[in-house]
Amino acid sequence: MDAGSPSDVAELLRSAGLRVTGPRRRVLNWLEHHPHSTADAVWAGVRGQPASVSRQAIYDVLRACEEAGLVRSIQPAGHAARYERRVHDNHHHLVCQSCGRTEDVDCAVGASPCLTPSDYHGFDIAEAEVMFWGLCPACRRRQRDESELQHTASGG
16 A cells, blocks of 8 residues: 555554644655655645645644654755655665755665764764765766866867
């Protein structure tokens, strides 16, 4: 059964102790197929189906779903918070420094630096959050093409 089907979403909301509402169902369905969406992207995606939903309602739904453990937010430095439904594992993210495209990365394997702190300072560590930064393939191509155009225009 599709994790984003209406009956599954309703059951997910009920099991988290949340009322099943149209906006909550639409937000969870949207995020199932559009992970790492900003609140504005979620609002743009759900506002007309089938009834209008305010931007504030989207923020309220995201907050309630995050507090209930149904949604996870990540906030890459310099970018708006992004929301996803993948909440039951400790995964990491790749973030494009140019366009902000965000992709999931399963936990690093093998000898991985910085996943074990040198001093725990008395903390009981629950998880590690890692952001890998770079350029996505589309931005690398765009940057290469712009560089070639500049080189050609300068007579090189």
